[in-house]
Amino acid sequence: MPDKHLxxxxxxxxxxxNYGGVIDVYYKLKELHLAGIKIHLHCFEYxxxxxxxxxxxxxxxxxxxxxTGFFSAMGYKPYIVASRRSEDLINNLLKDDYPxxxxxxxxxxxxxxxxxxxxxxxYRESNIEHRYYFNLSRSEKNLWNKIYFFxxxxxxxxxxxxxxxxxxxxxxxxxxxAYLSKIFPKNKIVFLPSFHANEELEINEGHGEYxxxxxxxxxxxxxxxxxxxxxxxxxxISVPLKIAGLHPSRRLIKLASSYNNVEIISNPxxxxxxLLIKNAQLNILLTFQATGLKLKLLNALYKGRFCLVNTKMxxxxxxxxxxxxxxxxxxxxxxxxxxxxxxxxxxxxxxxEEVLSENYSNKKNTLKLIDYVFR
Numbered sequence: 001m002p003d004k005h006l007x008x009x010x011x012x013x014x015x016x017x018n019y020g021g022v023i024d025v026y027y028k029l030k031e032l033h034l035a036g037i038k039i040h041l042h043c044f045e046y047x048x049x050x051x052x053x054x055x056x057x058x059x060x061x062x063x064x065x066x067x068t069g070f071f072s073a074m075g076y077k078p079y080i081v082a083s084r085r086s087e088d089l090i091n092n093l094l095k096d097d098y099p100x101x102x103x104x105x106x107x108x109x110x111x112x113x114x115x116x117x118x119x120x121x122x123y124r125e126s127n128i129e130h131r132y133y134f135n136l137s138r139s140e141k142n143l144w145n146k147i148y149f150f151x152x153x154x155x156x157x158x159x160x161x162x163x164x165x166x167x168x169x170x171x172x173x174x175x176x177x178a179y180l181s182k183i184f185p186k187n188k189i190v191f192l193p194s195f196h197a198n199e200e201l202e203i204n205e206g207h208g209e210y211x212x213x214x215x216x217x218x219x220x221x222x223x224x225x226x227x228x229x230x231x232x233x234x235x236x237i238s239v240p241l242k243i244a245g246l247h248p249s250r251r252l253i254k255l256a257s258s259y260n261n262v263e264i265i266s267n268p269x270x271x272x273x274x275l276l277i278k279n280a281q282l283n284i285l286l287t288f289q290a291t292g293l294k295l296k297l298l299n300a301l302y303k304g305r306f307c308l309v310n311t312k313m314x315x316x317x318x319x320x321x322x323x324x325x326x327x328x329x330x331x332x333x334x335x336x337x338x339x340x341x342x343x344x345x346x347x348x349x350x351x352x353e354e355v356l357s358e359n360y361s362n363k364k365n366t367l368k369l370i371d372y373v374f375r
Contacts (some may be wrong), residue, residue, distance in 0.1 A: 004374050005038040005059070005098040011084060011106035013048040013063070017197065018270065019216055019246070021126050023295050024172070025103055027195035031366040033057035042092065044084045044107075062092055078105075078155040080129075085109045093119075099373050102166070105129045105156065112165045122373060123166035126194065128176055130157035135289035139220040163187070168372060175316030190372060193317075193360050194295055198302035201353055207343065208281030208305055210240040211336060214273065215296055218247035225286050230255055230262055232329050233284075237261075239340045241284075244268050244276050274303060282306040282339045284332075287313045297323075298360060301352055305344040308335050318359055322352050 010025050017026035029039055038059040046066045054061055064086040072083040090110050093100060099120035102108050104127070111121060133153035140146040163169065164184060170192040171177040177191045213229055215222040226243050234241040243256065244265035256262040268276060277283060283300035285307060297319065300307050307323045310332075314320050324339060326332045357364075 003038050004036070004370070005040065005096070006032065006373065007040045007042065007093055007098055007100040008103060009042045009089070009100065009107040010103045011044055011080075012046050013043045013050060013054075015048075015051045015053050016270070020295055021104060023196060024124075024126060024194040027197060027362060028366075028369075029054070029057045031195060031362050032369070035366050035370060037370065040092075040098065042089055044086075062089070064089055076155065076158065077109075078129075078152055078159050080106045080152075080156075081109050081159060090115060101373070105160065105163075108162055112162050120167050120373065121165065122168045122170060123163055125169060125171045125176060125180065128179060130154070130160065131289060136220055139224045139288070141220075145220075170369070170372070173316030174318065177316070190368075192365055192368060192372075194298070195362050195365065196295055196298050196302075196360070198298060199362070200302075201349065201356075202278065202303045203305060203344070203349060203352075204278050208279055210242050210280055211282050211284050211308075211340065212242050212244065212276055212280035212304075213284050213286075214244040214276065216247070217243070217245040217249070217252060221288060223249060223252055225288070226252055227255060228286070229284065230259060233332050233336060234259065234261060237333060237337060239336055242276065242280070244273060277303045280304055282308050282336065284308045284336065285313050286310045298356075301356060306339040306342070306348075308332070308339060319355065322348075322355055 012022055014022040014025035014029065017023045029041065032039055039057060041054065041058045041061045043063050044066050045063050050063060066083045067085060068083050073079045075082060084106055090113060094115055097119060099122060100116065101122045101124055102111055103124045110116060130153045133149050133156055137146050137149035137153060140149055164187065166187060169180055169187055169189045171180060171189055172194045174191055177189055181189050213226060217223055217226060222245065229241060238261060240261045242263050242265055246267055248264050248266050253264050256264045277300055283304040285294065285297050285300060286309065287294060289312065294313060297313060301319065301322055309323045309325055310327050311325060314323060324335055326335045
């Protein structure tokens with residue numbers, strides 16, 4: 001059998017795998033390599049150093065500088081797309097006729113390029129980007145940032161039409177698949193959940209001593225959620241809350257310091273975050289926008305005890321049976337107290353094992369991906 005080769009265009013260097021989109025890219029690379037696929041990885045550098053770890057999984061790696069600045073922000077193309085263009089990239093793609101996987105709308109500058117018209121082109125969705133930016137605009141407090149996110153959302157909604165040129169779309173949630181199928185009825189659209197770090201359940205026995213909220217705290221939506229939990233949910237109950245994540249703002253740190261039961265843990269490394277999730281009595285995960293798959297939910301289900309979420313966190317995931325759901329402030333308070341005083345039993349463990357192995361197994365999804373691309 002001849003070797004199977006695949007180009008992957010990544011919006012950023014996918015190592016270390018410590019935030020949403022790059023987690024999916026990194027573990028996809030790893031699993032494809034283990035399955036024998038020869039990967040030609042193209043990375044746009046942006047705030048992350050080049051790491052030799054990626055050499056283990058790739059036949060060839062190319063790095064390109066993002067074209068940041070004023071000129072990439074002008075014009076009808078979204079900034080996240082226009083800043084990821086490179087003639088070196090297109091020339092490297094033209095050296096052969098292998099399929100090309102575009103990671104996120106960010107990487108789709110050349111999806112419509114005439115020079116690739118006879119190539120198999122796969123779009124990997126991780127979010128409905130214009131919805132994401134409109135929600136960032138709603139969450140943002142700074143007026144200029146609010147305007148920027150809103151304009152970016154308009155550009156992304158218009159630019160989304162370019163996806164008609166994809167032979168295949170691989171989508172991370174059932175809700176997003178339904179949306180894209182409605183917008184692009186002639187395209188082949190497949191539900192393929194995000195790849196992730198977990199291979200088996202690692203749930204501690206016994207009882208935890210705190211509730212945990214975690215995420216990238218520099219993202220406006222996550223800061224908004226953390227503030228909501230402090231001021232509206234844990235403000236008058238005795239349950240301890242730990243909030244862990246990257247780059248918390250001074251405002252959030254100051255807010256947390258006003259409450260005796262709230263602690264901010266800034267920039268934990270992977271091992272510390274893993275221990276925080278495993279040792280918590282409950283992981284509380286809320287979102288105010290129902291797009292994509294929140295990988296932190298998967299981490300909590302594989303490693304943590306109880307998971308308390310709102311309805312939007314579950315949208316299109318099929319993970320409803322594994323979580324406790326509350327949407328109002330009063331119900332969230334009641335569930336926090338109830339779960340903090342409950343025991344996590346073997347029946348919950350068994351159900352997680354059954355559901356997660358069905359749709360969220362990296363190995364199963366790798367075989368599906370290879371079949372979709374190369375058959």
